[in-house]
Amino acid sequence: MTWLETLITKGPQEGYDLAIKLSRMAVKLTQPDEHVREKLRLDYVNNADSLTLASQVVAVNFQTIAQANNYWR
Amino acid sequence: MTWLETLITKGPQEGYDLAIKLSRMAVKLTQPDEHVREKLRLDYVNNADSLTLASQVVAVNFQTIAQANNYWR
Amino acid sequence: MTWLETLITKGPQEGYDLAIKLSRMAVKLTQPDEHVREKLRLDYVNNADSLTLASQVVAVNFQTIAQANNYWR
Amino acid sequence: MTWLETLITKGPQEGYDLAIKLSRMAVKLTQPDEHVREKLRLDYVNNADSLTLASQVVAVNFQTIAQANNYWR
Amino acid sequence: MTWLETLITKGPQEGYDLAIKLSRMAVKLTQPDEHVREKLRLDYVNNADSLTLASQVVAVNFQTIAQANNYWR
C-alpha cells in the first residue's frame, strides 16, 4: 500500500495534516489491529498527558515536513 | 477551516505565540470535543510535569518557526 | 551482521520503513533475547502511551533519514 | 507585554539564560495564576525527574538560540 | 580516559554503534558504579517503555553522528 508519496505540500496547514498522518502511521504499523487501536484511542483522547505526548510527535514530524518544503517561504 | 497560512511572523514573540497555537492544534484535532478539552485542561494546568511536557512541544514548534523566519536576524 | 548499509531510500515511504527499522534495532541491540522482546511487545502494543513513545522515536529517525535524502525533493 | 524582542545574545551564557526564560514562558502563558505556579514549583524543584524534564525543554530552546547566534563562533 | 576521538565513521552501521556508545556513556558518567548499573540494566531491559526511552536517546545521538558524516552520502 502506498501512503506516502511526497513530503511536499501546498502550504503549512496541509503540511501539518501530513505531520498528523505520519504520527498516526507509526502507531498503525506497530498495532495493525484497528479494533485495539480504537479502544486505545478512547484512553488517550481523554488523558491530558497522552494528548501532549502525541502533540510532541506531531511537532517533530511537522519540523521535518517544514524543512522539506523550505518552510513554505 | 484555514488556521495556518504561513510560518512567517513579524518577530520572535509572535513566533512564540504561533508555536503555542501549533502545539494546541494537535490536541484540538485529536480531541475535537471542546467540553472534554476544557476538563482535561483543568488537570494539566495544575500539574507541574504536565506543564513541562507542554513546554517541550512548544519548544520544538518554536524551533521550526524560528528556522522558517531565519531566526528574525 | 550487516543491517544498515545506507540511509538513502527510493522515496519517503521506504524512508519511513527504514526509520521504523532503526527504532527497533536499538531495542534489539539492548535486549537481544527475542523471547523477552516478544513478551514486552505484547505490553506496549496494547498501551496508548507506549505506542506514542515509540512513534516519537520513529519521528526522530525519520527526520534524520529525510535529511539524508534531501527530503526526496 | 513585550518579553521577547530578539534571539540574539552577547554570548552563550546569556543565550542559556534566554533559553530558561523561553522555557518558563510556555508555563506562564498556560498557567497564568502566579499563586498556582508557585505551588507547583515547590513540587517539581524537589523531584529529580521533574527537573530533568525541565532541563530537556531548556536544551531544545538553547539549541534554537545557539543556531540563531551562529553558535557565537 | 579517551573514549571519543571522532564522530566520523566508515558507514551508517558503525555510526549507529557509536550512537549507542554515546547514549550509554552519559549513564556511565552519571552512575560510575558498574555494580549498580548492572542491577539497573536488569530493570530496564525487561520493561518496554524503558527500552523505548533508551531508543529515543540513541535516535538523537544517531542524528548528530549522521550529520557529522554528511549522512554517508
Place this chain on the structure above:
Amino acid sequence: MTWLETLITKGPQEGYDLAIKLSRMAVKLTQPDEHVREKLRLDYVNNADSLTLASQVVAVNFQTIAQANNYWR
C-alpha cells in the same frame, strides 16, 4: 558568575563533557540548594529511567555543541 564562555571545544570528548555541564546547569539554576540537589541525585542515579531521561538531555545538548564545532571534522 561566568560558567559558559564558548561552545567551541578541542574535540568531541571535551564537547561531550560540556554537554553534561550544560545539562546539569539547568537543574542547578532551577534548584539552587546544593543540599536538596545532592539528595535528589541519590534518587535518580539509582533509577534506570531517570538516568535515561538525563541521557536524553545530554544528547540534545551534545547535538548543539557538535553543530557549533562543525562536528570537529
